[in-house]
Amino acid sequence: MNSVDTIELENRFCANNYSPLPVVLVQGEGVWATDENGTRYLDMMSAYSAVSHGHVHPRIRQAAVAQIDKISVVSRAFYSQPLGTFLEELSRVTGFSGALPMNSGAEAVETAIKAARRWGYRVKGIEANRAEIVVADNNFHGRTSTIVGFSSEPSYKADFGPFCDGFKQARFGDIASFRDAITERTCAVLIEPIQGEAGIRVPPAGFLRELRKLCDETNTLLILDEIQSGLGRTGKWFAFEHEEIRPDALILGKALGGGIMPVSAFVAGREILDQFDPGSHGSTFGGNPLAAAIGLEALKVLDEEGLIENSARLGDHLKSRLQGFNYPAIQEVRGRGLWVGIELNRPAKPYCEALLREGVLTRETHENVLRVAPPLCITLDELEWGLTCIERVFNQLR
């Protein structure tokens, strides 16, 4: 099948809820992806950070194949291997005592919402059905009807109501706005430490530390959604480490699946996790043996292959190289680790289309931000190659 046929077939039978760039990817290896005609592209998108380990990582692939040959799905009606080992490793790297495994990021966010509310009623003593969760404006936490209900983005919510009560918005990065939003009915603040889909927005220095203090003073849980920012993307295991704070709970997904399958988790201390009892929550596929084997290997690879150090080192290089670019279209370059947004004063999509022609994959976020987020295993030479392409595109579109 040629790529025109492939694209037409997908357009004909698939819901039109994305507008993909016109390339058909059929094979991946590390930071590279190949299309139907054998053309290679440098992946600077990493599937929104789900492919932080690179495509078809040999060790993660091997762990997956070995587990498929044993057993893949049992449901949590029974014990299985290696779920306990995976969660023990997750506990080691996060410093939390346990986790509730799920599949997609949105499911793990839903898990966090349920946990926070139960904690609010059963520990904090909030009046029945009155608990509130404070979120940030311009947040992105997934696509369920509950989650889009507390988004501020019209395109996420149009004609999907009625929405769920119990959420309040504050201004991202503005501590006074959070102080105003929190009341005795607030069970949690749920926030991305760096907002990904909003355009890789880094809050002012000290904001997370002040938010931590505010949550302590008001007996409110601080829950961080690190589905995109976590697992080395910002040059540390977790973005909260940049401000030397600890949240009360953490939501992980994307890279936890090692670029192979969806694996997510709600990670917390026992006093929060123990709000769940048999029957109160679940997922048929959550924590299945295949997901656990992949998640375990994904964590080990990050550690043992130095991917997080690489993200810190090459991320600094990436940001300073981009900040040295001098083009009238560029308004700001920001980010942490191998996660950089180039804010333009015009739509970013034409830049993505031109980059595709040069052999670089990426997409805009929030209309006018060009996302640069390669797999964390990228080398300096590969990064420089990508930067040359970006430079060429800025020259073309002058």
Ligand SMILES: *Cc1c(COP(=O)(O)O)cnc(C)c1O
């Ligand atoms: C991608 C993302 C989600 C949703 O994850 P899905 O796996 O697409 O459901 C939630 N929060 C953040 C911060 C994300 O980047």
